[in-house]
Amino acid sequence: MAHEVTLIPGDGIGPEITAAARRVVEAAGVEINWHVAEAGQDIMAEYGTPLPGNVLESIRQTGVALKGPVTTPVGSGFRSVNVTLRQALDLYVNLRPALSIPGVKSRYENIDLVIVRENTEDLYAGIEHMVGEDAAESIKIITRKASERVARFAFEYAVAHGRRKVTAVHKANIMKLSDGLFLESVRHVAESYKDIEFEDRIVDNMCMQLVQKPELYDVMVLPNLYGDIVSDLCAGLVGGLGVAPGANIGDAIAVFEPVHGSAPKYAGKNKANATATILSAALMLRYLGEGEAADRVTGGVKKVIAEGKMVTYDLGGDAGTSEMADAIIEALG
Numbered sequence: 001m002a003h004e005v006t007l008i009p010g011d012g013i014g015p016e017i018t019a020a021a022r023r024v025v026e027a028a029g030v031e032i033n034w035h036v037a038e039a040g041q042d043i044m045a046e047y048g049t050p051l052p053g054n055v056l057e058s059i060r061q062t063g064v065a066l067k068g069p070v071t072t073p074v075g076s077g078f079r080s081v082n083v084t085l086r087q088a089l090d091l092y093v094n095l096r097p098a099l100s101i102p103g104v105k106s107r108y109e110n111i112d113l114v115i116v117r118e119n120t121e122d123l124y125a126g127i128e129h130m131v132g133e134d135a136a137e138s139i140k141i142i143t144r145k146a147s148e149r150v151a152r153f154a155f156e157y158a159v160a161h162g163r164r165k166v167t168a169v170h171k172a173n174i175m176k177l178s179d180g181l182f183l184e185s186v187r188h189v190a191e192s193y194k195d196i197e198f199e200d201r202i203v204d205n206m207c208m209q210l211v212q213k214p215e216l217y218d219v220m221v222l223p224n225l226y227g228d229i230v231s232d233l234c235a236g237l238v239g240g241l242g243v244a245p246g247a248n249i250g251d252a253i254a255v256f257e258p259v260h261g262s263a264p265k266y267a268g269k270n271k272a273n274a275t276a277t278i279l280s281a282a283l284m285l286r287y288l289g290e291g292e293a294a295d296r297v298t299g300g301v302k303k304v305i306a307e308g309k310m311v312t313y314d315l316g317g318d319a320g321t322s323e324m325a326d327a328i329i330e331a332l333g
């Protein structure tokens with residue numbers, strides 16, 4: 001039976017890379033009815049909002065979406081579509097695996113880390129105001145409920161994927177109440193998973209340790225802001241944003257998207273690397289119960305990157321987005 005999936009092309013390089021990922025998924029033999037829903041700055045003029053109501057409605061109906069990146073203006077303008085979408089659909093986990101792919105240039109080898117980032121609160125709650133004219137205040141919200149459910153996801157993920165350890169990352173030495181509550185919540189959940197090793201690290205030390213000794217770590221669970229920053233650091237360890245996939249997961253809905261943004265300077269140039277979106281689509285296939293197709297897609301990506309001939313500029317080649325997708329389709333076997 002065909003799967004129903006919402007496809008959000010996004011803006012910037014989004015339309016090109018999601019088109020490439022769609023072609024690869026279809027070539028892997030999975031039947032999907034795509035419900036295309038437009039979001040992002042390009043449709044602001046038409047709908048007066050970057051996230052028209054039909055987008056959320058479509059995702060609520062299908063339960064699954066593949067999403068391209070969407071531009072967020074800095075400092076002023078509309079609120080982030082990504083943050084709004086994650087909060088509106090209660091997609092409380094942002095899952096970002098960082099796995100070395102042979103052939104992708106990096107100073108590191110054999111990186112195999114998983115970031116489980118809380119996705120709905122922290123400083124991303126969007127509660128900000130000016131205090132007079134010369135000061136501004138952002139409020140950091142941490143709740144026991146959100147911290148425990150993201151922790152539970154991290155431990156369940158570790159059990160389901162045969163991982164050995166979960167590390168909670170925080171700054172509870174300074175933010176004793178907010179980060180203290182996050183740490184206490186993860187510790188509490190850890191007590192139910194005696195077979196999984198548990199430890200915690202202060203976020204600044206964690207960044208240094210990841211650069212110096214990444215092999216010591218496995219699954220990490222973090223509040224929203226640290227999760228955002230540390231996952232880009234981990235994307236750097238495996239060779240950059242072009243190959244870093246991600247997923248936003250709730251109890252009944254999941255939205256799969258690359259870690260990177262809309263890279264506006266490459267928009268419409270057939271230059272961007274679609275690998276992160278294709279690997280996000282592979283995560284989606286696994287979520288849909290299409291594990292075999294997910295393996296074929298991942299295998300095709302790895303083969304093309306290992307050969308190093310039909311790869312985009314960021315991987316040292318000169319292939320275009322669509323030509324690299326063609327090569328991956330050929331490599332599916």
Ligand code: NAD
Nearest residue numbers: 069070071072073082241242259260261262263272273314
């Ligand atoms: P970015 O990830 O878009 O780009 C940073 C740089 O990384 C690019 O200039 C490019 O050199 C490289 N890059 C990124 N993706 C690439 C790809 N697929 N192939 C090749 N090179 C790639 O980050 P940014 O410039 O900070 O953000 C641009 C916009 O994207 C901003 O408006 C930001 O808010 C938004 N953004 C959206 C999402 C999302 O939709 N989930 C995530 C992050 C950033």
